[in-house]
Amino acid sequence: MNSAIPTLxxxxxxIELIAATTAQLNRVILGKEHQVRLCISCLLxxxxxxxxxxxxxxxxxxxxxxxxxxxxxxxxxxxTSDLLPADIIGISVFxxxxxxxxxxxxxxxxxxxxxxxVNRATPKAQSALLEAMEEHQVTADGATYPLAAPxxxxxxxxxxxxxxxxxxxxxxxxxxxxxxxxxxxxxALERQLLLGQDRRDLVATLxxxxxxxxxxxxxxxxxxxxxxxxLLDYVQALVRYTRESPLFEAGISPRASIGxxxxxxxxxxxxxxxxxxPEDVQAVLAAVVGHRLKPRDETxxxxxxxxxxxxxxxxxxx
Amino acid sequence: MSTVTLENHLQQLTPLGQRxxxxxxxxxxxxAPHFGHIAAWTMLIAALAAAFRMTAxxxxxxxxxxxxxxxxxFAALLGVLAGYRTLNGIDAGTSLLIVMAGxxxxxxxxxxxxxxxxxxxxxxxxxxxxxxxxMLLLPYxxxxxxxxxxxxxxxxxxxxxxxxxxxxxxxxMFLQAVPLxxxxxxxxxxxxxxxxxVPARQQAITGLSEEMTPGDVSELSLSSAIxxxxxxxxxxxxxxxxxxxxxxxxxxxxxxWRYTGARETPQHIASSGATYSYRISLEPQRRNWIFALDMxxxxxxxxxxxxxxxxxxxxxxxxxxxxxxxxxxxxTYVTTTELRKEQRLLDTYIPRNRNTRTIELARQxxxxxxxxxxxxxxxLTKFGSEEFYYTLQPPALxxxxxxDFLFNSKRGFCEHFAAAFTVMARAAGIPARVVTGYQxxxxxxxxxxxxxxxxxAHAWSEVWLEGRGWQRIDPTAAIAPERIERxxxxxxxxxxxxxxxxxxxxxxxxxxxxxxxxxSTFWNNQIVEFGEAQQTWLLEKxxxxxxxxxxxxxxxxxxxxxxxxxxxxxxxxKFKPRARDPVAHVYEQLCRKLxxxxxxxxxxxxxxxxxxxxxxxxxxLAARLAEVQSxxxxxxxxxxxxxxxxxxxxxLVNQLEA
Numbered sequence: 011m012n013s014a015i016p017t018l019x020x021x022x023x024x025i026e027l028i029a030a031t032t033a034q035l036n037r038v039i040l041g042k043e044h045q046v047r048l049c050i051s052c053l054l055x056x057x058x059x060x061x062x063x064x065x066x067x068x069x070x071x072x073x074x075x076x077x078x079x080x081x082x083x084x085x086x087x088x089x090t091s092d093l094l095p096a097d098i099i100g101i102s103v104f105x106x107x108x109x110x111x112x113x114x115x116x117x118x119x120x121x122x123x124x125x126x127x128v129n130r131a132t133p134k135a136q137s138a139l140l141e142a143m144e145e146h147q148v149t150a151d152g153a154t155y156p157l158a159a160p161x162x163x164x165x166x167x168x169x170x171x172x173x174x175x176x177x178x179x180x181x182x183x184x185x186x187x188x189x190x191x192x193x194x195x196x197x198a199l200e201r202q203l204l205l206g207q208d209r210r211d212l213v214a215t216l217x218x219x220x221x222x223x224x225x226x227x228x229x230x231x232x233x234x235x236x237x238x239x240x241l242l243d244y245v246q247a248l249v250r251y252t253r254e255s256p257l258f259e260a261g262i263s264p265r266a267s268i269g270x271x272x273x274x275x276x277x278x279x280x281x282x283x284x285x286x287x288p289e290d291v292q293a294v295l296a297a298v299v300g301h302r303l304k305p306r307d308e309t310x311x312x313x314x315x316x317x318x319x320x321x322x323x324x325x326x327x328x
Numbered sequence: 329m330s331t332v333t334l335e336n337h338l339q340q341l342t343p344l345g346q347r348x349x350x351x352x353x354x355x356x357x358x359x360a361p362h363f364g365h366i367a368a369w370t371m372l373i374a375a376l377a378a379a380f381r382m383t384a385x386x387x388x389x390x391x392x393x394x395x396x397x398x399x400x401x402f403a404a405l406l407g408v409l410a411g412y413r414t415l416n417g418i419d420a421g422t423s424l425l426i427v428m429a430g431x432x433x434x435x436x437x438x439x440x441x442x443x444x445x446x447x448x449x450x451x452x453x454x455x456x457x458x459x460x461x462x463m464l465l466l467p468y469x470x471x472x473x474x475x476x477x478x479x480x481x482x483x484x485x486x487x488x489x490x491x492x493x494x495x496x497x498x499x500x501m502f503l504q505a506v507p508l509x510x511x512x513x514x515x516x517x518x519x520x521x522x523x524x525x526v527p528a529r530q531q532a533i534t535g536l537s538e539e540m541t542p543g544d545v546s547e548l549s550l551s552s553a554i555x556x557x558x559x560x561x562x563x564x565x566x567x568x569x570x571x572x573x574x575x576x577x578x579x580x581x582x583x584x585w586r587y588t589g590a591r592e593t594p595q596h597i598a599s600s601g602a603t604y605s606y607r608i609s610l611e612p613q614r615r616n617w618i619f620a621l622d623m624x625x626x627x628x629x630x631x632x633x634x635x636x637x638x639x640x641x642x643x644x645x646x647x648x649x650x651x652x653x654x655x656x657x658x659x660t661y662v663t664t665t666e667l668r669k670e671q672r673l674l675d676t677y678i679p680r681n682r683n684t685r686t687i688e689l690a691r692q693x694x695x696x697x698x699x700x701x702x703x704x705x706x707x708l709t710k711f712g713s714e715e716f717y718y719t720l721q722p723p724a725l726x727x728x729x730x731x732d733f734l735f736n737s738k739r740g741f742c743e744h745f746a747a748a749f750t751v752m753a754r755a756a757g758i759p760a761r762v763v764t765g766y767q768x769x770x771x772x773x774x775x776x777x778x779x780x781x782x783x784x785a786h787a788w789s790e791v792w793l794e795g796r797g798w799q800r801i802d803p804t805a806a807i808a809p810e811r812i813e814r815x816x817x818x819x820x821x822x823x824x825x826x827x828x829x830x831x832x833x834x835x836x837x838x839x840x841x842x843x844x845x846x847x848s849t850f851w852n853n854q855i856v857e858f859g860e861a862q863q864t865w866l867l868e869k870x871x872x873x874x875x876x877x878x879x880x881x882x883x884x885x886x887x888x889x890x891x892x893x894x895x896x897x898x899x900x901x902k903f904k905p906r907a908r909d910p911v912a913h914v915y916e917q918l919c920r921k922l923x924x925x926x927x928x929x930x931x932x933x934x935x936x937x938x939x940x941x942x943x944x945x946x947x948x949l950a951a952r953l954a955e956v957q958s959x960x961x962x963x964x965x966x967x968x969x970x971x972x973x974x975x976x977x978x979x980l981v982n983q984l985e986a
Binding site: 236256283 | 964
């Protein structure tokens, strides 16, 4: 493995690899370049992604396309109100031939797991997944099973005002590094979509642009992206603002501030910046902090995107 | 309600509500001492406003609309105007301040509004000094001012500031303010005269009056209120010379003696023997009487004058606040003035049909004595030898008061003896009058001064003898010489109540009383009384001769500005941002230049976004800006900045023409 690292780097520049991946994804998901980049940054920063939007805007397609492009094993779990933890993590079954219990791994043992409509399942099922996300391992019947590496969860969620949902509590929202929205495509792109090939068929034709090994290597590069004092000042100023502002119930946690920095590092990496720039932080800010800040009253910005934009405007770049 | 539940209640309030509780409590403390001297309705309105505001906060009621607040405030203004007929002056001003503080509560929606209420509370608190400058108020004022400052501090914190921390900071701030306050106190130009003085208000003051009816002085003697304090430069006169001269009574109607008024008359007085110079500090009184040591020979003619009867008067109509005078007196003196005819008539007049037995007795005694001097001596001997009794509780006397006293009761206080003696002298044809004032005084070893109380009130006689002028005759000295030598305690028998006697008999209590009086005298004389004269004296001590107010003011302002300039520089140095990053400095220069070129930076704009935007706005600079951007980003955010890059950046930025 040690000898493999330099070869991989010399073989292909991470920026180019990512650019190729991004380009391929953009051919499938039209007009969502920013979200695609956020999605890849999240993956590189070893975070998990929450996509919150109405059905049919391409959440599943994005997840599937990502899995195909990165050559990752892929499982989709449809969350429903009768979903049980065993349906996610697996179950021990008695093997009559050997006379022992055999653990049958559940769908969570894939590299990319799409947890579709995560807020429709009961909290019990939700927490089974979220614990696996946090621990990177599953414990069943006293035995511990490590999850795949890389391990990336994309959860989708209907906006909470829809009927029959169990909104994720703040503590569980905090486990998602980023939360993004896809939104409607703009009219010109939608026309293209209407005229073009079926997206599902398109996904099936995708070839991997990045191997899982390359992805793992790039994940190790993220924390090494240079962070200057000036940038740390800026990140801390943002964090402090969220904690001191009377507009929010609580500020962002240290886990979230680390996540913010990692996400910015990942963003800087895929954009080929030598060090993390304030713009890198700003690019990921709304996705990282938007879902963690709860507005205190009517005067505060409401939606996560608005919150992100608002916080960004309030804090000066040093 | 226990403190725990109170705290819970507080925590249920919104942050503004919690602050409001503090502000209202502070306001209440600041306004409370005004109770009694301003109209009660104003305080009631403020209290109602506070109660309403707090209820609205708890029950989430909407606050009254602006037009209603304005209406109520205007009505309150009219109320004050109707009540006092003016908006000027202390009472009306204070009432207005308190009402408006209450009204302001009705529209407190933000921290800013609360700040205004706290400032009004400061004013209301300091207005108390316009009414009362008692030293006892000082701890209360300090406490309340501290609470106000704490409240001000706490309402501006986004996080809840612990009370202990707020208190510590406030104490620190107060201590830091002490030198500045002392400087301003000592050197801020004091204007001469009564410019700053507070107009007088009526309040019950005990003291000598313009009439003397038997029983008046003994009644006054029951009060241990302080009349004045005297501090001698050097030695004090012996007790028998400590006669503090007050109003002189000429008119007599058989029972009551009356004072005729003050007229300034230049007179010749030949003094011999010791003279004493001293400072007398008079407690507020209804009149302008200065109880100088008999006979006053030196005083400030601009502030006081000596009347016909040798009484010293202040040139103002009333001594309404504690006032001091520097005087000089000579206890041994001879008045050389001729007695005018009408004066002689007045001072020998006695109502013919009153006190006839006394008149008869006096005429017999004058005939057998042979001379005026011998007659006076025989009367004094009569008082001293016969069954006369000196008491603080003399029986009531009838219309012919002197007859009743001399032949029936034979029990009296100094005014009875003085009145009886004066009537007898007049009956014998000797011009005589009653002098009221004080005699003696208690020495306070802690402050080195004498305290003269109302219980030292005294009355004695003066007779006019041919060739010798007015002579003081004190009949009390004949009956009770201890009164003159050792004071009232010694003269009154131990069965009788004498005010303060118990206090004086306990050494500890007596010491405490003296210490307290010394402290409050220091407060009154050195702090409250500090004025132009003391300031001039202080400046002379500091070798500043003939100080002029303008120079003093300018000097003070320059000194203060200098002080604050140094302080600002120090604070700027102390709290300067972390060692200035030279790269950041150059970037700031760049931002300034670009701002002049019409592309100001938004505070939240990152360098890439900003420089790109600037390049779009000024395409002619695009190439140069691109290099600036890459060098700056590499220096500030890159992993391995090079020193050469910094000079390159400086060069590039300098090249930009703003």
